[in-house]
Amino acid sequence: MFDQFLTFKLDLIKSEMINQANIAYKSVCGLDVRLLRVLRLICDEPGITATAVKGQTLIEKTLLSKLLAELIERKLIRRTIHPGDARQFELWPTVAGKRVRKDSNELGLKLEEEMLSALSSREREELNRIADKLVEAFRRSAATESAKYSG
Template identity: 45%
Template sequence: MRENAVTKKLETYFTYKLDMIKSEAVRQVNELYRKELGLVVRDLRVLRQIGDAPGIGVSALQAATFIEKTVLSKVVSRLIELGLAERTISPRDARAFELTLTAKGRKVREKADRIGAGHEQEVMFGDFSQEELESLDYLLDKLMQSLKRAPSAR
């Protein structure tokens, strides 16, 4: 039997590296957010999106956050129970709800943004020069554009 001429170790695959980076980054920042705010990254992703798009509906929120509907429903309910967000009936469609942040939600978001920015600056990118950060940002945007243009998986 002929062996495959190209053998690549798992840790050399870009998607594997991205998964490892994401997992470690989320683990670290979840510890900070949980300790300081009692929330996790997923909660704050939803909170931030509601803050960025006041009056957003659940379908648009799901599309923007990439969180599965039943999980998203639980996150939204929790944010409402904590007094961080409000759900009101849409004036345009009585069957739909709109979500907005409360004053408390805006304060929590501001604190979360400071925590997240500090973690990125001090831990994630502490060893990067400004030029390296700009290059990384450019390259990641370029990668995303490439992936969006690519035909579906073959």
């Protein structure tokens, strides 16, 4: 019954892919998908604030605080007081964090290739194109809704 809905199918695919990725990432990098998602973003945008990380990763504030504390404890990121707003921190990758990110990206590409092996190369490209289009549409919609209620 539920399998007729695209949202159910997407959730099933996502859950299965994350479960498989968590097993591989934990054994190779010692981190799960959520921790790597946060680490990758900090590596891509050094000096980013936790508020911006929350907005881009869609991770709830309390959980994000725990993830950041774990990454700091593992010395994969560091934080500094934001020069323009002492109430906020800037987050920076460490050398070790950059190395873990690089290793995890290589593994991630291999994992994704394996997990999507039921699709042809052309189908994978099309799936990515469609997913990008939907993500962009949802982000525009969310920004419009946010602006409507904040102003």
